[in-house]
């Protein structure tokens with residue numbers, strides 16, 4: 001029995017290695033082309049708002065059509081088109097979708113040392129808005145489709161590129177629109193998008209983070225009500241005072257801890273590669289009797305780890321009053337709530353109301369209705385996750401660590417449709433953390449970090465999609 005199992009494993013590994021060898025790519029020869037495509041896309045200003053992603057979609061369209069790959073554009077708003085391209089397989093298995101969003105967050109130009117839309121190269125580093133988020137994934141998707149076509153890779157699955165608009169806060173024109181109106185065009189078993197990272201320390205890859213789930217943004221407003229009055233006559237019902245107390249209470253509230261399959265595996269695997277002190281904490285957080293103490297440490301020193309243990313609440317905006325001598329009748333706070341994927345929001349809200357304990361303060365939904373859907377984490381035993389683990393071992397001799405993102409991506413909408421969707425990412429420095437330079441001033445990426453991402457994704461895609 002055991003021998004048969006070992007033989008099966010060996011055969012599986014051999015088949016996978018064969019796919020990579022059969023379709024060998026000379027990456028050094030491709031570097032100039034990859035950089036050319038990457039910089040072309042970085043130079044298109046798709047700051048969202050307003051986005052104007054159609055310009056980027058058209059550039060991608062030209063790159064693919066020039067080599068005979070058919071492209072379709074889908075637009076809820078003509079300036080904000082989404083692009084879908086497909087390299088066909090024999091249909092024996094369901095497709096893989098590669099996502100790269102075409103929009104970027106805006107910039108404060110005066111805070112940049114270079115033009116954010118000129119793709120300035122200094123040595124081995126490219127500076128541009130979108131360099132980490134997300135035109136690197138977009139370029140990877142384009143390169144993978146072109147390579148599949150050029151190498152005539154025999155595929156068991158279609159490989160789809162979805163270059164979607166509106167990821168940065170306007171999903172109504174992007175992933176929500178595609179899922180609702182054009183699902184057959186992107187229907188797939190697996191998806192690879194942003195969200196992970198190849199974590200390097202001192203020039204050596206120590207682990208590969210693959211996001212299998214993410215927290216769900218559930219913004220809330222606290223609204224305090226009271227009588228308006230003259231500022232010269234203080235009253236106990238002052239809405240500003242009631243709001244301030246409520247904000248302080250929810251801000252200090254240590255919401256309950258709950259682990260899931262992803263976060264459990266995350267801490268276990270992180271413990272295995274961490275120095276003794278940290279490893280002890282990552283093991284202790286899994287032991288209920290010791291968890292509270294570690295949680296206290298995370299709260300002070302590791303906010304990312306504090307966040308993935310719970311549905312978190314962070315007050316972010318305050319609004320009250322219009323004149324210094326008027327007591328306003330209403331005061332309002334915005335809470336950035338990030339829910340665990342399986343959170344029961346009704347119960348959570350009831351708990352929050354108890355914590356606030358003030359009838360003058362109501363908890364209300366956000367002004368904007370756009371919400372990411374919640375869904376179970378993607379599996380750790382799927383063909384795609386196993387392939388990512390195998391590629392991580394082969395390319396970097398490093399373990400793969402599943403993670404739950406604190407932020408949100410378009411993978412949320414795909415998971416809600418039952419897709420096994422994974423977040424992968426470029427090479428990041430361990431000291432900077434998993435987000436790398438996304439959304440920062442002087443956003444930049446090293447050429448090696450970018451080209452390694454392309455190779456990593458290519459290896460995973462052919463491992464899962466190429467016919468054996």
Ligand SMILES: [Zn+2]
Nearest residue numbers: 133134167194
């Ligand atoms: Zn992004």
